Each structure stands twice: as C-alpha cells, then as structure tokens.
Amino acid sequence: MNKLLSSLKALVSVGTCTSLAAITFFAPICSPLISISAQQKRKSVQTKQETVKLRVADQQARQRANALLAQMTLAEKIGQLNQLFFFSSLQKEESMNDGIRKGEIGSLLFVTDPATINRFQKIAVSESRLKIPLIFGFDVIHGFHTIFPVPIAMAASWDPKMVERAQTVAAREARAAGINWTFAPMVDIARDPRWGRIVEGSGEDPYLGAAMSRAQVRGFQGDRIGSPEHLLACVKHFAGYGAAEGGRDYDAANISDAQLWNVYLPPFKAAVDAGVGSVMSAYMDLNDVPATGNRWLLRDVLRKDWKFGGFVVSDADSVNDLKTHGFARDSQDAAVKALTAGVNMEMSFNATVYRKNLANAVKQNQVSIRDIDDMVRPLLETKIKLGLFENPYVDEAKVKSIFENPAHREAAKTAAERSAVLLKNQNNLLPLSKTAYKKIAVIGPLADSRQNTLGSWSLAMDINETSTILAGLKTKLGTGTQVEFAPGVQIGRIVPSVFDMTLKEKHPPAWTEVQAANEFKKAVALAKDSDIALMVLGENQDMSGEQASRSTLDLPGRQLELVQAVVAAGKPVVVVLINGRPLDITWVAQNVPSILEAWYPGSEGGNAIAELLFGDAVPGGKLPFTWIKHAGQIPLYYSHNLTQNPGEQEKRYWHEKAVPLYPFGYGLSYTTFAFSNLKVNQPEIKIGASVEVTVDVKNTGTRAGDEVVQLYIHQQAGGASRPIRELKGFERVALAAGETKTARFKLGPDELRYWNASTKAWVQEAENFDVWVGNDSSASLHSTFRVTQ
Numbered sequence: 001m002n003k004l005l006s007s008l009k010a011l012v013s014v015g016t017c018t019s020l021a022a023i024t025f026f027a028p029i030c031s032p033l034i035s036i037s038a039q040q041k042r043k044s045v046q047t048k049q050e051t052v053k054l055r056v057a058d059q060q061a062r063q064r065a066n067a068l069l070a071q072m073t074l075a076e077k078i079g080q081l082n083q084l085f086f087f088s089s090l091q092k093e094e095s096m097n098d099g100i101r102k103g104e105i106g107s108l109l110f111v112t113d114p115a116t117i118n119r120f121q122k123i124a125v126s127e128s129r130l131k132i133p134l135i136f137g138f139d140v141i142h143g144f145h146t147i148f149p150v151p152i153a154m155a156a157s158w159d160p161k162m163v164e165r166a167q168t169v170a171a172r173e174a175r176a177a178g179i180n181w182t183f184a185p186m187v188d189i190a191r192d193p194r195w196g197r198i199v200e201g202s203g204e205d206p207y208l209g210a211a212m213s214r215a216q217v218r219g220f221q222g223d224r225i226g227s228p229e230h231l232l233a234c235v236k237h238f239a240g241y242g243a244a245e246g247g248r249d250y251d252a253a254n255i256s257d258a259q260l261w262n263v264y265l266p267p268f269k270a271a272v273d274a275g276v277g278s279v280m281s282a283y284m285d286l287n288d289v290p291a292t293g294n295r296w297l298l299r300d301v302l303r304k305d306w307k308f309g310g311f312v313v314s315d316a317d318s319v320n321d322l323k324t325h326g327f328a329r330d331s332q333d334a335a336v337k338a339l340t341a342g343v344n345m346e347m348s349f350n351a352t353v354y355r356k357n358l359a360n361a362v363k364q365n366q367v368s369i370r371d372i373d374d375m376v377r378p379l380l381e382t383k384i385k386l387g388l389f390e391n392p393y394v395d396e397a398k399v400k401s402i403f404e405n406p407a408h409r410e411a412a413k414t415a416a417e418r419s420a421v422l423l424k425n426q427n428n429l430l431p432l433s434k435t436a437y438k439k440i441a442v443i444g445p446l447a448d449s450r451q452n453t454l455g456s457w458s459l460a461m462d463i464n465e466t467s468t469i470l471a472g473l474k475t476k477l478g479t480g481t482q483v484e485f486a487p488g489v490q491i492g493r494i495v496p497s498v499f500d501m502t503l504k505e506k507h508p509p510a511w512t513e514v515q516a517a518n519e520f521k522k523a524v525a526l527a528k529d530s531d532i533a534l535m536v537l538g539e540n541q542d543m544s545g546e547q548a549s550r551s552t553l554d555l556p557g558r559q560l561e562l563v564q565a566v567v568a569a570g571k572p573v574v575v576v577l578i579n580g581r582p583l584d585i586t587w588v589a590q591n592v593p594s595i596l597e598a599w600y601p602g603s604e605g606g607n608a609i610a611e612l613l614f615g616d617a618v619p620g621g622k623l624p625f626t627w628i629k630h631a632g633q634i635p636l637y638y639s640h641n642l643t644q645n646p647g648e649q650e651k652r653y654w655h656e657k658a659v660p661l662y663p664f665g666y667g668l669s670y671t672t673f674a675f676s677n678l679k680v681n682q683p684e685i686k687i688g689a690s691v692e693v694t695v696d697v698k699n700t701g702t703r704a705g706d707e708v709v710q711l712y713i714h715q716q717a718g719g720a721s722r723p724i725r726e727l728k729g730f731e732r733v734a735l736a737a738g739e740t741k742t743a744r745f746k747l748g749p750d751e752l753r754y755w756n757a758s759t760k761a762w763v764q765e766a767e768n769f770d771v772w773v774g775n776d777s778s779a780s781l782h783s784t785f786r787v788t789q
C-alpha cells in the first residue's frame with residue numbers, strides 16, 4: 001500500500017498535454033424502434049465480408065507474431081509481459097529508457113504527454129534489438145480531455161448508442177495524444193452501494209450492464225482492433241469485484257456459481273462477444289482464489305468457454321499481491337501461479353514479479369518456453385493489429401485541434417443531459433421559468449466545484465474547461481437574473497484519499513468553527529432573500545470511486561441540516577444531486593418538491609444541468625440501481641427471488657417497510673407517457689424459438705420527451721427459483737407531444753435461458769413466463785406466454 005501511495009503522489013502531474021484534430025461524426029441522436037430494414041440487411045452482408053477480412057488479418061497477425069517470437073530471447077519475451085507505471089513528476093525518463101532499450105518493457109501506463117510518448121517509443125523502435133513498439137495504456141474511463149459523465153451516469157441514460165458515441169470521442173482524444181489502450185469498460189455489477197466503485201460501472205443489472213459493456217467496447221475499439229482513431233479496450237475487473245464483502249474495496253468476494261453466471265459474468269461475456277481485445281484480472285479473492293491466480297476464471301471460462309483470443313493484464317501489482325493474499329509462497333511462486341492461471345501481462349509499480357522470476361521458473365521447469373510463448377503471442381498480435389509497427393508515433397501537431405473539436409463538447413453536454421434522472425417533481429415545479437425569478441440562490445458545497453463536477457478518473461483534462469452548475473446557470477440566465485452563490489457547508493473525507501494527489505483543483509482550506517457558522521447563516525439568509533433556492537448536494541468526487549467505500553449513505557457533513565434550514569426559509573427549493581451512488585435522501589424526498597440526479601456530469605455538466613432545469617432539455621434518464629433508503633437495507637435489488645410469503649415482501653422488517661425509495665429503472669420526465677396494447681405474438685413457442693412482444697407508448701403530455709420502455713420477465717416454475725423480475729429488453733424512445741410509437745422486443749433462447757446450480761449448466765426450460773412492460777421495474781402492464789418441449 002505504501003508503494004501505491006508513493007507512486008500515486010506522482011499522479012498529480014498526469015495529463016500535462018494539451019492537444020488534438022477535428023472530425024465530425026455525430027449521427028443524430030434517436031432511438032429507432034426495432035425493425036429489419038433493407039439497410040440492415042445490407043449491413044449484415046457487409047459485416048460478413050468484414051468478418052472474413054478480420055479472420056485473414058488475424059491469421060496474418062499470428063504469422064508475424066510467430067516470426068517475431070522465433071527471433072526473441074527468453075529475456076525479450078519476458079520483457080513483453082512487463083507493464084510499468086511512469087509518473088513524470090517522480091521518475092526520470094532515463095531509468096525507463098534503459099529498460100526499454102534492453103527490451104525489458106512491453107508497455108507503459110500513465111504517460112499522457114504526446115512528446116514523452118514519442119520519446120519513449122523512439123527508444124523502443126529504434127534502439128531495442130527487435131524494435132518492438134511499446135503499447136501505452138491509460139484509464140480513459142469517461143473521457144480524456146473532454147470529460148463525459150461518470151459511467152454510472154451514462155448507464156442511467158439507458159442509451160447505448162449515446163454511450164458508444166461518448167467512448168468514441170474519448171478514444172479519439174486519447175489516441176490523438178498517443179494512448180493506444182484504455183483500462184475500460186469497468187463492468188462490475190454492484191448491488192452494494194457502500195462500495196465506492198459502483199460509480200465506475202453500470203449498476204445492479206446484468207442485462208443493462210451487458211448492453212453498456214458492448215456499447216463501450218464498440219465505442220473504444222470501433223469495428224475492429226486497429227480502427228483508426230480508436231483504442232484497445234480492456235474489460236475489467238474479472239470478476240466479482242463488485243461483491244466485495246461489506247462493500248469494502250478490495251475485500252474478498254464470495255459469490256455462488258449461479259450468481260456468478262447469471263449476474264456477475266454476463267457483462268464480461270458481452271464484452272468478449274463484442275471483440276474486446278484485453279481483460280484485466282481483479283484484485284480480490286473470488287471464493288477464496290485470488291482472481292489474478294484464478295485458472296478457472298482466466299482459462300476455463302474466459303479462454304476455453306468464451307473463446308477469448310486477446311490478452312489478460314493484471315490489476316496494478318496484483319501478481320505481487322498473490323503473496324500478500326497468502327496464496328503464493330514467494331515472488332517466484334506468484335509469477336508461476338499468475339502466468340499459469342492465464343495472466344499475460346503484469347501491471348506493476350515496480351515489483352516486476354514476472355521480470356525478476358520467470359527466467360528462473362523456466363530454468364526450474366515450473367513453466368515451459370511454450371507457456372511463455374503462449375503468453376507473449378497475443379500481446380504481439382495486438383500490437384500488430386493496432387498498427388503500432390507501421391505507425392508507432394503520435395502526430396504532436398494534431399493533438400490540440402482534436403481536443404478543441406466543438407463536437408466533443410457538444411457530445412459531452414448531450415451525454416450529461418441524457419444521463420440526468422428526475423427523481424421528484426411535485427406540482428411540476430420544474431422546468432423553471434426563465435423570467436419568473438428575479439433572484440436565484442445557488443446553495444451547496446458542490447455548486448461551484450470544478451473537480452467535483454467531473455468525478456473520479458478525470459486526469460488528463462484542463463480543469464479550466466469545466467462548467468460548474470453555478471457557471472452553467474449564469475451563462476444560461478445572463479444578466480437579467482441575479483444569481484447568487486453560498487456554499488453553506490464544507491464536506492470532506494475523514495480518511496483522506498490517496499487519489500487526492502491527482503486533483504487539479506485542491507480541496508479548499510478547512511473553515512474555522514466561526515467561519516463555518518457564518519457561512520451556514522449566510523446561505524440560509526441568501527435563500528430567504530431570493531425567489532428560489534437551487535441546492536447542489538451530494539458527495540465530493542473522492543468520496544466515490546476506488547478506495548471510497550463507506551458504511552453509511554447519509555449526505556456527508558452538515559448538508560442535511562443545511563437543506564432543512566433552507567427549506568424552513570420558506571422559498572421553493574430544488575435539489576440537484578452530484579454523486580455516484582444512492583444516498584440517504586429520505587428527508588429531502590419528503591420535504592423538497594423537486595430533485596434532479598445529475599451524477600458527476602463532466603466538462604459540460606453545468607451547462608447541461610442549466611438546460612434541464614430551465615426546460616431546454618427534458619430529463620429522460622432512469623436509475624441503473626435500486627435507490628435504497630439507507631445502508632441497513634443492503635442488499636436490496638429488484639430481481640430478488642420470490643421466497644417465502646412473497647406477498648409480505650414489504651414486511652420483512654418489523655419497524656419499517658422493506659421497500660426502496662425509488663425502484664430500479666425509475667425516472668420522471670417533464671411530460672407524461674402511457675403504455676397500452678401489450679401483445680405477445682404467440683401464446684406458445686417451442687424451446688429455442690422466439691416470441692415478439694410489442695407495446696404502444698404514447699406521449700400524453702404537451703411537450704416532447706423520451707421514455708425508456710422496459711421489458712421484464714419471470715419464469716414461473718422450473719429447475720430453480722427464478723427472480724421475481726428480470727430486465728430482458730429496453731428502448732429509449734423519443735416522442736413528440738401526443739405521438740405514439742410501437743416498441744418491439746424479441747424474447748428467445750438468449751433471454752429465456754439461465755445457469756442452473758443443480759445441473760451446473762445453462763438451461764432453457766419448458767415453462768410459463770410472465771411479461772411486464774412499463775417505465776420502471778414495478779411496471780404493471782402484464783401478459784404471459786408458454787414455452788414447450
């Protein structure tokens with residue numbers, strides 16, 4: 001940990017580059033309903049031709065990689081398996097150059113300056129014996145220069161096409177800076193919001209998670225590995241990290257086989273099916289076997305069952321940590337266990353367990369040269385497919401223009417607008433009139449914090465380009481409206497975050513008691529003196545993310561007291577939330593008329609939220625998790641089993657109802673929608689066949705808006721108890737006022753099968769199924785169909 005801490009000190013200086021070139025690429029944002037058109041057929045012919053080409057490219061890459069392997073010494077092969085962090089503020093380039101020259105390093109991570117990247121690459125391709133280029137990796141999680149909303153927010157858009165476009169922009173900016181590889185998407189299912197990293201994934205549901213996983217892989221990689229202006233994607237953390245006990249980051253995960261296959265693995269499988277080129281092994285023990293030494297996961301599931309042909313990288317220092325876990329006897333044992341389990345590349349601060357031990361392990365016949373070759377080959381193939389041998393350098397002159405492409409900012413704004421979720425809107429207080437309020441109070445510790453508008457993993461941006469909510473409101477309203485700001489309270493972690501080293505905007509100095517009392521009073525007085533109070537509450541970005549777990553979910557600091565005092569001031573109040581997990585907002589939900597979940601909305605966050613508050617954009621996002629009332633309810637997710645006395649599900653506790661504050665899939669709009677005409681096209685189908693489900697959705701209000709049509713199923717009986725509801729289809733539909741559209745879904749073997757714990761296999765059973773369609777997981781429009789042998 002100390003090692004990690006000291007290495008992280010250097011992150012402060014990450015992202016010094018200022019760069020990039022412009023290309024317009026945005027298809028109009030729309031959500032067409034499912035229908036097979038001539039255009040799609042043409043596309044499928046094209047896809048087949050593309051697949052054949054790809055196979056040829058795969059074969060050529062294999063031949064070239066084998067030819068290279070034949071020339072490599074054992075040390076050079078082991079060098080390719082070695083990935084090192086480089087923190088420009090801590091380390092001298094010369095120390096790294098030496099290793100690169102000797103062929104001891106296959107990859108660097110955390111270098112984001114194009115000129116530095118070019119200098120390192122030059123050593124690799126002109127001074128190392130075999131001239132094998134380096135691959136540069138970085139955590140491009142929700143944007144690179146232009147920051148998009150955090151991943152949990154993008155999942156809340158229920159709009160995979162938008163998410164794909166967002167990651168396309170992220171890929172273009174990162175690639176322009178010289179990055180070839182992103183450590184994303186993070187697809188860990190999280191059903192315990194105490195776990196800070198819930199913010200990095202797509203929430204609690206495997207179906208939504210799989211859709212977001214595919215979209216992100218496509219966005220990062222394009223049609224194939226090596227698509228121009230794209231990156232190699234890395235799906236992580238394989239697997240089960242989201243189930244860390246007690247939500248405590250890095251703690252062990254104990255997951256039943258059925259839960260693993262049915263809940264935790266599907267988003268990974270979706271990434272593999274979408275052609276993801278790399279996988280990161282997780283830190284924690286999965287059912288007592290550390291994921292980085294877990295042969296079953298990395299070989300039997302990933303390679304044999306799923307036919308994954310790319311490579312696996314360890315999480316940072318997790319090969320070395322096989323010792324710390326009490327799994328490996330010593331470093332050599334750790335190297336052997338990770339390699340034979342299937343970890344191709346070791347990501348390391350400076351432990352370099354592979355580099356220091358694999359040659360000995362070969363000498364002692366613990367691993368064979370063939371084992372080493374099998375680990376190196378996919379790495380070489382990837383470098384070949386990425387075109388690094390032909391084009392190892394980045395064009396430094398183009399970087400700035402790409403960073404400055406206005407379409408990227410526009411995409412980030414659209415993403416923030418489409419990710420926001422309207423949680424409450426009593427008497428349609430929102431959208432606000434632009435003329436009704438002469439003086440607006442903007443109150444709260446997060447209203448004007450640039451760093452906290454961006455969220456964790458925002459490292460390579462220019463912080464000055466961030467639109468906070470206060471700034472967004474001022475821009476929107478101009479000089480006609482007086483907009484005054486008071487933070488009211490300060491919030492901060494009790495145990496500081498190691499990642500605070502990376503902050504571009506430091507936490508402000510802590511107030512004295514007297515200052516704190518004055519600031520609180522000032523905020524309440526401002527509310528009294530204004531026509532409306534817009535409060536921006538939630539969590540600082542370092543309260544949500546890696547090493548940001550907590551045992552309660554209350555609003556940190558004195559935020560609850562503040563909102564209570566502001567409400568008591570008697571003016572209308574709107575709460576905007578900045579956060580990455582459900583928080584305990586029960587009092588707010590009971591006493592504040594309107595609540596808008598903005599998440600960490602990114603570079604354009606403030607502008608987007610201003611559009612939403614004043615009705616120039618309409619909220620259409622839906623919760624990607626069950627919004628529980630407080631941490632004592634954990635775990636509480638919508639797709640639980642029926643169990644005993646299902647009718648009394650709400651009475652499981654004797655002192656309060658066992659219900660969430662808001663269900664999974666929930667979110668309001670400024671307009672209203674009605675569902676009708678639910679039809680299942682056949683009452684009965686054979687195993688292996690499909691039914692089509694259609695439903696009409698009508699915008700019954702007076703303004704345009706989006707609705708997310710959600711389809712849930714339940715298998716009524718069979719070889720296992722099946723969840724009360726499971727999401728198996730969704731479509732975000734844009735509707736003009738009064739407009740009706742028909743949404744269509746297919747339910748076939750992929751949707752109807754499940755992994756059965758007694759047969760230890762995927763099964764599809766001849767049983768009755770319920771279908772519900774609506775706009776959240778409590779949807780009531782119902783039908784049934786039957787599957788027969």
Ligand code: NOJ
Nearest residue numbers: 139183236237315316546
């Ligand atoms: C550790 C994190 O767990 C992982 O998600 C990240 O990609 C690596 N560090 C590299 O930064």
